Amino acid sequence: MNNLTFWIAAGGLLLATGTAVAQRSSHVKRASRCDTIATTSITFGRTGGNITPAGLRIAASGAVTSLADRAGVGSSARAVPVDELRRLAALGWRGRFVRLPTAPTRPTHNPDVARDFVELRSACARKHVEVPADQEPAAFRALFTQLETVAGKPY
Amino acid sequence: MSIRRTLVPLAALAALAACSETATNPVAPQQISAPDVASLSSSANDARHGHVMHTRPVQLEAYRNASSRSSGTGIFYHGGPVLQAATNVATVYWASSPIYVNGPAAGSTGTGTGDGSLVGTFLRGLGGSAYFNINTTYTNGAGVHIANVVNYTQFWANNTSVPAAGANVSDAQMIAMLQSAFDGGKLTYDPNTLYAVFTAGTVNLGGGFGTQYCAYHTHGTVTVGGVSKTVLYAAMPYNYAYPSACTSGYAAANGSYDKGADYEVNTFVHEIEETTTDMMANAWYDNRGYENGDKCAWTWGTTYTSAAGGVANVNIGGKDFLVQQNWKNSGTGGCALHL
Numbered sequence: 001m002n003n004l005t006f007w008i009a010a011g012g013l014l015l016a017t018g019t020a021v022a023q024r025s026s027h028v029k030r031a032s033r034c035d036t037i038a039t040t041s042i043t044f045g046r047t048g049g050n051i052t053p054a055g056l057r058i059a060a061s062g063a064v065t066s067l068a069d070r071a072g073v074g075s076s077a078r079a080v081p082v083d084e085l086r087r088l089a090a091l092g093w094r095g096r097f098v099r100l101p102t103a104p105t106r107p108t109h110n111p112d113v114a115r116d117f118v119e120l121r122s123a124c125a126r127k128h129v130e131v132p133a134d135q136e137p138a139a140f141r142a143l144f145t146q147l148e149t150v151a152g153k154p155y
Numbered sequence: 156m157s158i159r160r161t162l163v164p165l166a167a168l169a170a171l172a173a174c175s176e177t178a179t180n181p182v183a184p185q186q187i188s189a190p191d192v193a194s195l196s197s198s199a200n201d202a203r204h205g206h207v208m209h210t211r212p213v214q215l216e217a218y219r220n221a222s223s224r225s226s227g228t229g230i231f232y233h234g235g236p237v238l239q240a241a242t243n244v245a246t247v248y249w250a251s252s253p254i255y256v257n258g259p260a261a262g263s264t265g266t267g268t269g270d271g272s273l274v275g276t277f278l279r280g281l282g283g284s285a286y287f288n289i290n291t292t293y294t295n296g297a298g299v300h301i302a303n304v305v306n307y308t309q310f311w312a313n314n315t316s317v318p319a320a321g322a323n324v325s326d327a328q329m330i331a332m333l334q335s336a337f338d339g340g341k342l343t344y345d346p347n348t349l350y351a352v353f354t355a356g357t358v359n360l361g362g363g364f365g366t367q368y369c370a371y372h373t374h375g376t377v378t379v380g381g382v383s384k385t386v387l388y389a390a391m392p393y394n395y396a397y398p399s400a401c402t403s404g405y406a407a408a409n410g411s412y413d414k415g416a417d418y419e420v421n422t423f424v425h426e427i428e429e430t431t432t433d434m435m436a437n438a439w440y441d442n443r444g445y446e447n448g449d450k451c452a453w454t455w456g457t458t459y460t461s462a463a464g465g466v467a468n469v470n471i472g473g474k475d476f477l478v479q480q481n482w483k484n485s486g487t488g489g490c491a492l493h494l
Contacts, residue, residue: 050425051369103443107436112371
């Protein structure tokens, strides 16, 4: 490799590096603009066990929808004020709830008992927690109860 | 040359750093979780697949399977026993009169052939069916596959100390009732038998019927010949008492003949399959604690219109039934109706 070839190669490598760094920086900026609280939708209800699943979904707009009924059609029931939804989203993302495990890892005392679940989903992240009804951590129960208060009973 | 020796490694390091995705991520890391069940719309699938029922349960199935399909079949063996050679089933109809149409007369005992109800028909035809064959994909600790055998061995239409409508019946009371059956010669004890306890109306077997579950399986201890024995049993309350929580919601496969039995069969087979592959809750389950039946509950696969105008997906014992799919422990796993 002569000197000219070396400097051309080195220059190309530096250019590529700079481009990659710039792209990464741009990516970081985009992600930084992601508003977890404002874009959060929340689904909650019961799942698992030997009973029909049921739940409600609160869209980021505040619209409340039942999970599809047996005919496969969801029904728009009511709306939650956006400020209230964001308060609950903050409770979920910034409180103890977000640190809870996703699910038990082995059959519960009675595996056929349904689990309550809450799922937060935003443009930036997602968090799902499901727990047997008689073993709910306080952070889970607190969020679930407040969701019931503002959106109604999911089942 | 010294510049060259310095520049090349620096540039390479810079390139590596720029490509790394593990550096400062502004979004707090979350556990990888399953899809938002509500975002998995079913209506489009329904339109494409006609008779394939993609409703809430399909959303749930997608959720349940999302994480467990990441490796293998999505369900794992944990060392416990299974009902390998055969799944024997005994029924106890605990009511003052027959719970299901053409069921055994109150107070009677007998073999499975004497049960003329839809539940009896289903049980007698289950063994050897393509549906139950799914369970042969599971093995015991020695790697021996579960046999496609179900024997409906005995029944007792127990009309003594019948629980009142709405009464809570504890597990201890169910075990005591089974103990009385063994003591009184109404039923024969067998460690590989699932004793299914059926009740009528709103009798609340276990205390959570219709709100926490529609049926469940578990085990307890009885004394037989002075020796403590494990007894496998299932609580089978009358699902049609809570149609929104405990039935498919579709027209009963056998029309108006006996809707209660039609809907009961679905949750019953869930318990039979789970008892077969996880009788002590320490054999086959996935990384969320779901047993085979749990992973496919309330999903139906391809259905058809039965002769009676109802919705069915299997024909067992010469009758149409609508039963949930079951998790197959082969290939990459998945819910199936037959194998």
